[in-house]
Amino acid sequence: MFSKKILIAAATFTALIATGCAVSNGSISEESLGLRKTNLYTEDNVVPDQTSYSKAAPGESKPVNRAFENAPPMIPHDVEGMLPITRDNNSCLGCHSPEVAKAVGALPVPKSHLFDMRTQTVLATVSNARFNCSQCHAPQSNLKPLVKNEFQPEFRTKNGNKRSNLLDTLNEGVQ
Ligand code: HEC
Ligand code: HEC
Incomplete structure (x- = not known):
């Protein structure tokens, strides 16, 4: 005992x-381990950084340089009232479809959006696979990144950071 x-x-x-x-x-x-510098075992006091989306109306915003060749461009303008896109209401097309884009000073959707990848045919209207614009194009929030991005894109065309040409280059190297 x-x-x-x-x-x-x-x-x-x-x-x-x-x-x-x-x-x-x-x-x-x-507290020092994570990027958020707070206790990692609880979410109680975690407040995400506030997003700060552009309030500039379409026509008054400045396009964001492309992240890499043929990256889907970020949306530089306010999208208030435009999302979500529904079957009957796609205001993006109201400005970015090829027939109207020039008149409103917007970029028309590129050739890849007017093409059926499955049947390899050119379409008269935007492909249904591209109808839901916000699936790939997101508004850009103006924030200080927690970790600096060191990635340096290389563009093979002179204006590759401002224009895309995916459909012309998609099959490059394919025999
Ligand atoms: C009222 C017309 C209008 C509407 C509606 C609109 N846009 Fe735009 N968009 C523009 C204009 C004009 C620009 C060029 C930047 C500027 O002048 O503000 C632009 C720029 C963009 C760009 C950047 C292109 C580049 O050069 O990098 C993307 C991506 C985009 N819009 C996507 C969208 C999406 C997605 C929607 C729907 C949620 C939408 N836009 C709705 C007019 C419009
Ligand atoms: C499946 C993903 C996807 C969807 C959905 C999509 N896009 Fe894109 N978009 C891209 C990618 C990737 C690019 C750049 C490469 C390319 O296709 O040329 C692009 C490029 C663009 C560009 C730049 C054109 C240029 O000449 O540089 C505009 C404008 C655009 N998209 C508008 C739209 C609009 C408006 C919609 C909805 C009707 C839409 N996109 C739907 C992926 C998408």
Whole structure:
């Protein structure tokens, strides 16, 4: 039988080792581990950075340079009242369809959006596969990134950071 004293001593010793370990690791705190610099075991006090989308109306915004060759361009203008896109209401096409784009100073959808990839045929109207614009094109929020992006895109055409040509280059290298 252990005496009470020995048990208490043992418990204290264990506690000391435990805290000792914690202290020796103490230079790295839980809060410092994640990008969000807060306790990673709870979501209670986590507040995401506020998004800051462009309030500039279409026609008054400045296009964002493409992230890489043939990347889907980000939406630089306000999309208030335009989303979600529904079967009967796609205001994006009201400005970006080829017939109207020039008149409103917008870029028309590129050739790839007027093409059926399955049957390899040119379409008279925007392909249904491209109807839901916001599936690929997102508004750009103006935020300071937590981690700097070191990626350097390389464009093979002079204006590749402002225009796309996917349909012309899609089968490059395919025999
Ligand atoms: C009232 C006309 C109008 C509507 C509606 C509109 N746009 Fe635009 N969009 C423009 C204009 C004009 C520009 C060029 C930038 C500017 O002048 O603000 C533009 C720019 C863009 C660009 C950037 C193209 C580039 O050169 O990088 C994308 C992507 C885009 N719009 C997608 C959309 C999507 C998706 C919708 C629907 C949610 C939409 N637009 C609705 C007029 C419009
Ligand atoms: C499945 C993804 C997808 C959908 C859906 C889509 N796009 Fe795109 N979009 C792209 C990609 C990728 C590019 C760039 C490469 C290309 O296709 O030429 C692009 C390019 C564009 C461009 C730039 C054209 C240029 O000459 O540089 C405009 C404008 C545009 N899209 C508008 C729209 C609109 C408006 C819709 C909805 C009717 C739409 N897109 C739907 C993926 C998509």
